[in-house]
Amino acid sequence: MTQIIDGKKISAEIKDELKEQVAAYREQGIEICLAVIQVGDDPASSVYVRNKKKACEYIGIKSLSYELPARTTEEELLSLVEQLNGRADVNGILVQLPLPEQIDEEKVLNAISPLKDVDGFHPMNVGALCIGKKGFVSCTPAGVIQLLKRSGISISGRECVVVGRSNIVGKPMALLLLRENGTVTVAHSRTEDLKAVTRRADILVVAVGRPQMITEEYVKEGAVVIDVGIHRDENNKLCGDVEYARVAPHCSAITPVPGGVGPMTIAMLMKNCVESVEIQKASFVERAE
Numbered sequence: 001m002t003q004i005i006d007g008k009k010i011s012a013e014i015k016d017e018l019k020e021q022v023a024a025y026r027e028q029g030i031e032i033c034l035a036v037i038q039v040g041d042d043p044a045s046s047v048y049v050r051n052k053k054k055a056c057e058y059i060g061i062k063s064l065s066y067e068l069p070a071r072t073t074e075e076e077l078l079s080l081v082e083q084l085n086g087r088a089d090v091n092g093i094l095v096q097l098p099l100p101e102q103i104d105e106e107k108v109l110n111a112i113s114p115l116k117d118v119d120g121f122h123p124m125n126v127g128a129l130c131i132g133k134k135g136f137v138s139c140t141p142a143g144v145i146q147l148l149k150r151s152g153i154s155i156s157g158r159e160c161v162v163v164g165r166s167n168i169v170g171k172p173m174a175l176l177l178l179r180e181n182g183t184v185t186v187a188h189s190r191t192e193d194l195k196a197v198t199r200r201a202d203i204l205v206v207a208v209g210r211p212q213m214i215t216e217e218y219v220k221e222g223a224v225v226i227d228v229g230i231h232r233d234e235n236n237k238l239c240g241d242v243e244y245a246r247v248a249p250h251c252s253a254i255t256p257v258p259g260g261v262g263p264m265t266i267a268m269l270m271k272n273c274v275e276s277v278e279i280q281k282a283s284f285v286e287r288a289e
């Protein structure tokens with residue numbers, strides 16, 4: 001029987017745990033606050049931002065909302081980020097991507113204080129992950145690790161193949177699996193004989209951004225398959241990078257789309273917001289010493 005990994009249930013569990021932690025902080029007089037910045041009115045971004053604010057409300061995190069017009073200049077956005085970096089009452093800063101073309105995304109992400117970078121996109125946090133130091137970890141790959149652990153799937157010593165090498169998912173995913181003592185291979189669009197590589201995987205994480213590209217020919221019998229993709233198929237139905245109906249019967253466990261990895265991203269963002277309190281405290285102690 002294939003185990004269907006329920007991201008909705010696991011993300012709800014995590015949010016409930018965080019809600020308790022936030023309540024405990026509040027008893028100590030600590031309030032957690034996330035600033036969310038959206039530039040323009042891209043409909044997909046508006047949905048993501050709304051869901052992030054809703055999750056904050058559920059958990060008890062205060063959210064500050066900045067909805068800036070699409071014509072906002074890079075200078076104006078950088079100035080807002082600077083102002084939020086300097087505010088002691090703001091723990092996390094999130095700039096929703098994509099940004100309009102007049103704004104250099106990398107410049108803005110690098111301007112966010114690494115101590116408030118709850119998306120885990122700042123080079124300091126990526127570097128910290130790379131050398132095994134504490135820091136914020138990109139939410140989607142961190143969510144995949146939680147899905148595996150909370151489903152009783154062990155990573156240590158197993159063959160893990162990540163398909164995709166983006167800075168937001170593929171690369172941090174490979175580093176996290178390595179941190180869990182997996183034997184990790186990163187495959188990508190230039191990989192020769194991709195099927196031969198993916199068929200080695202005990203744990204296959206797919207983040208290629210191509211609808212239903214992964215069929216059963218790419219999967220070893222009994223593998224665990226994690227699908228990070230989300231698309232609309234020709235009937236406007238949500239689907240992933242994996243052709244679920246054909247692949248699932250061959251897996252020991254698989255994530256569905258929707259309801260697999262998707263709900264985990266926001267749960268992990270919330271987790272980063274809660275962890276920001278300790279990260280900021282530790283950094284204050286370090287600077288004071």
Ligand code: GUN
Binds near residue numbers: 097139
């Ligand atoms: N746009 C799509 N996904 C994300 C995300 O995880 N973080 C940010 N900041 N923007 C996004």
